[in-house]
Amino acid sequence: MFGSGSNGRKQDHDGSRQVAVIGLGRFGSSLALELAAKGVEVLGIDSDHRLVQRYAEELTETAVADSTDPEALQQLGLPDFERVVVGIGTHLEASILTTSVLVDFQIPYIWAKAVTRQHARILERIGAHHVVSPEYDMGERVAHLVVGRMLDYIQLDHDFALIKTVVPGWLQDRPFAETRPRSRYGVTVVGLKRSGEDFSYATEQTTPRRGDVMIVSGTVDAVERFANDA
Structure with missing residues (x-):
């Protein structure tokens, strides 16, 4: 004290x-x-x-x-x-x-x-x-969530963000080494979470399933494009 x-x-x-x-x-x-x-x-x-x-x-x-x-x-x-x-x-x-x-x-x-x-x-x-700037930051964050398909959005820098989103259909039941989201969208899948489990780090051999939630990082434009196209 x-x-x-x-x-x-x-x-x-x-x-x-x-x-x-x-x-x-x-x-x-x-x-x-x-x-x-x-x-x-x-x-x-x-x-x-x-x-x-x-x-x-x-x-x-x-x-x-x-x-x-x-x-x-x-x-x-x-x-x-x-x-x-x-x-x-x-x-x-x-x-x-x-x-x-x-x-x-x-x-x-x-x-x-x-x-x-x-x-x-x-x-x-x-x-x-x-x-x-709590009010401004929260307004910007909610705006991203309202117009996109993200479950959560955190902007770490002026042009870099992390998002949480449900695994889209084109990524399901195939390893990331095959679907290659980084090559397609310029984003990195950081982690994956299955129902009832904790988040785990994603690797090229990780195979997401329907209903899984993933954490994706990249530039603001890249993660927005990924989420909106999913």
């Missing part, structure tokens, strides 16, 4: 198991609770005392503070944290100023939530290491 040092926290700690989450709204609180459930020590910070009180028993420590005030964060020991998440979304100025303060503290890993692309660009420019 966070101890009592000169700044309110112990100096000897495992930085990967201690995270500060600033902003306990819907995104920040969900993240903080998930981290806590995984055994991570979480310091939750918000300017709203009602939110802080709501999560006081579920997080390692909580505090009411103005996160745009460097002195307030200094007193909470934020400079000693290796990982900090800025979950402020509705107040863009507070989000940007808070992130700027953390950058000045030279925090090694800063995650910041963005609500628009312009907001994201500003956060990246001032030094946030990871910028997440």
